[in-house]
Amino acid sequence: MSSIMKHHLFWPLCVLAALLLFNLCYSPDFFSITVHDGHLYGSLIDILNFGAPLILVAIGMTLVVATKGIDLSVGSIVAISGAIACLSISRGADQNSMGLILTSVLLAAGLSLMLGAWNGLLVSGAGIQPIIATLILMVAGRGIAQLITGGQIITVTSTKYAYIGSGSLAALPFSIFVVALVLVIALLLTRRTALGLFIESVGCNPSASKMSGIRAHLVILAVYVFCGLCAGIAGLLLSSNVSSADGNNAGLWYELDAILAVVIGGTSLNGGRFYLTGTVIGALIIQTLTTTIYMIGVPPEITLVVKACVVLAVCLIQSDTFRAAIAARWKSRHYPAEKEMSRHAS
Amino acid sequence: MPLNRKYIPIVVTILLFIVMFTAGSFRYTGFFSLQVLMNLLVDNAFLLITAVGMSFVILSGGIDLSVGSVIALSTMVSASLVQQQGWPPAVVIPLVLLMGAVFGTVMGAIIHYFSIQPFIVTLAGMFLARGLCYVISIDTITIDNTFYTAMAQTRIPLPGGSFLSISAVIAILVVAAAIFTAHYTRFGRNVYALGGNEQSALLMGLPVARTKVLVYTLSGLCSALAGVVFTFYMLSGYGLHAVGFELDTIAAVVIGGTLLTGGVGYVLGTFFGVLIQGVIQTIISFEGTLSSWWTKIVIGLLLFVFILLQRVLSSRRLTLKE
Numbered sequence: 001m002s003s004i005m006k007h008h009l010f011w012p013l014c015v016l017a018a019l020l021l022f023n024l025c026y027s028p029d030f031f032s033i034t035v036h037d038g039h040l041y042g043s044l045i046d047i048l049n050f051g052a053p054l055i056l057v058a059i060g061m062t063l064v065v066a067t068k069g070i071d072l073s074v075g076s077i078v079a080i081s082g083a084i085a086c087l088s089i090s091r092g093a094d095q096n097s098m099g100l101i102l103t104s105v106l107l108a109a110g111l112s113l114m115l116g117a118w119n120g121l122l123v124s125g126a127g128i129q130p131i132i133a134t135l136i137l138m139v140a141g142r143g144i145a146q147l148i149t150g151g152q153i154i155t156v157t158s159t160k161y162a163y164i165g166s167g168s169l170a171a172l173p174f175s176i177f178v179v180a181l182v183l184v185i186a187l188l189l190t191r192r193t194a195l196g197l198f199i200e201s202v203g204c205n206p207s208a209s210k211m212s213g214i215r216a217h218l219v220i221l222a223v224y225v226f227c228g229l230c231a232g233i234a235g236l237l238l239s240s241n242v243s244s245a246d247g248n249n250a251g252l253w254y255e256l257d258a259i260l261a262v263v264i265g266g267t268s269l270n271g272g273r274f275y276l277t278g279t280v281i282g283a284l285i286i287q288t289l290t291t292t293i294y295m296i297g298v299p300p301e302i303t304l305v306v307k308a309c310v311v312l313a314v315c316l317i318q319s320d321t322f323r324a325a326i327a328a329r330w331k332s333r334h335y336p337a338e339k340e341m342s343r344h345a346s
Numbered sequence: 347m348p349l350n351r352k353y354i355p356i357v358v359t360i361l362l363f364i365v366m367f368t369a370g371s372f373r374y375t376g377f378f379s380l381q382v383l384m385n386l387l388v389d390n391a392f393l394l395i396t397a398v399g400m401s402f403v404i405l406s407g408g409i410d411l412s413v414g415s416v417i418a419l420s421t422m423v424s425a426s427l428v429q430q431q432g433w434p435p436a437v438v439i440p441l442v443l444l445m446g447a448v449f450g451t452v453m454g455a456i457i458h459y460f461s462i463q464p465f466i467v468t469l470a471g472m473f474l475a476r477g478l479c480y481v482i483s484i485d486t487i488t489i490d491n492t493f494y495t496a497m498a499q500t501r502i503p504l505p506g507g508s509f510l511s512i513s514a515v516i517a518i519l520v521v522a523a524a525i526f527t528a529h530y531t532r533f534g535r536n537v538y539a540l541g542g543n544e545q546s547a548l549l550m551g552l553p554v555a556r557t558k559v560l561v562y563t564l565s566g567l568c569s570a571l572a573g574v575v576f577t578f579y580m581l582s583g584y585g586l587h588a589v590g591f592e593l594d595t596i597a598a599v600v601i602g603g604t605l606l607t608g609g610v611g612y613v614l615g616t617f618f619g620v621l622i623q624g625v626i627q628t629i630i631s632f633e634g635t636l637s638s639w640w641t642k643i644v645i646g647l648l649l650f651v652f653i654l655l656q657r658v659l660s661s662r663r664l665t666l667k668e
Contacts, residue, residue: 126653127657129606132600133653135593136646136653137646139590139593139597140643143643143646144643147639151637256469256472299480302477304476304477304480305477307477308477320461
């Protein structure tokens, strides 16, 4: 039993289960999934569908956090990627031509790769603290997104583009497959190759891992590029879901939600270890929480307050000093000497 | 006389400001006037006040991401108390300042006593304050209280036909007080020592805990004061006021030559950092054809250039030491 409790997914899963259970008590048909025109409909599907961009961004963020970094620019990259895709589609003669959609998607993905590389170069090449290096793109990125969209909300009428974010494949939303694909690739790369170990090693101590032959610079660059790409794909999902790009509001607060998802998933902000599956569950918790708050009729504005409390609670639990303070209070109710003896005896 | 290396960033900042202002004066008619210069202060009073608080936080080696939200919360609390509850401004303003200070103290205490990174604690603070705004109201609350409108419209005439607003005067007083605090008081020296090396500061017997918590208290207080000034400026309270403001503030401090790693920098530099941001905005508005989004991009680029400059300077200093 204790080994189950010590598993890193135990607490995140408990929280998710508790949230789902609460929802079930509140509205009994929460788990019901209906089939309509060959598509599945239901709250659970909605959570997966609307949570997809956040999960993507959070997956990228996990690897960045694992190298002891942070990427504040993901929200801006989401906005830029959606903006460039929608712009290039809206300029096309036939918005439904497959070639145009593919070019636009590739353009957006390429641009977000470049933005990720820019972050990575600043962090690994110039040696700037990650929070500041990515802050630059966070500030300037919204400006760039606004320039691309010309300060307007670009609307596209392409049904093929809309498919990415709101279409469905095998009765499930297409976005779920995109997320699953990225997750599987990330898991295979980090857990079936040595790459994951390299990332964790760089997160523990960059100079030590450099001396043991790991190209720390390259690893750091790679995680930022991957994070940028994930954010770019998330931007595509978001913009195609609503068939429009809003440079100002697309991906707003995403960096914070993504960091929250990563931290809830058990990845420490001090770097050195990461749990991709934990992050996915963390993102699902956030999405479920948001859905729950909407559903029970609490004004959605309170979401922010709840999220703030969650961030603080999770961080406090992660803090050694805090745990020690709690433990000291707990222990003083017992006989310290006896406890000490039993620990040495075992 | 060779220039002391520690003055290079601040000299670059001041030169940059002079160059930008001169370039603007040559390019646009009507740019070169005392009033344009004064407007930099009038329009950026709240940024200046917040940036002063942020300077202390960054000098101590920390960061405060909650400033924009605290400003929004201050406008919201002021507006709802004055407008909806009918409280007198003389009660509301001290209350708002106290609220900001307490907010900062709590964050500082969590940062220090539980040793959690400042950015994550202040990030939570940012969420919390922004959320509390929405809890109060999701709509704009317009203020038509006579005291607030008087504060907004009063013009203090200066020789040469230009004027300053009360907010700008408050901002200048704050800057003066901050320069005094940073360079001529024990607290200021403690902040520099703490930012230089926390371990050494502790071993020297400096009150690290008190200084660290006080720095965040100061930042919270400055943000709340900036919120009050912002209320004078906007004459409304709104949960979406000052979104992304923390970044402008950090940019002002960094462009002003303060090292993000802490311990090196001047409050006066922050003052010029704010003026540079103001000049960029003024130039863009004089240009007319450029969208205001260029402000963000130019500030981002400047931030980038200054951080690189800092890297080059600090790495050269390291090699010199070796």
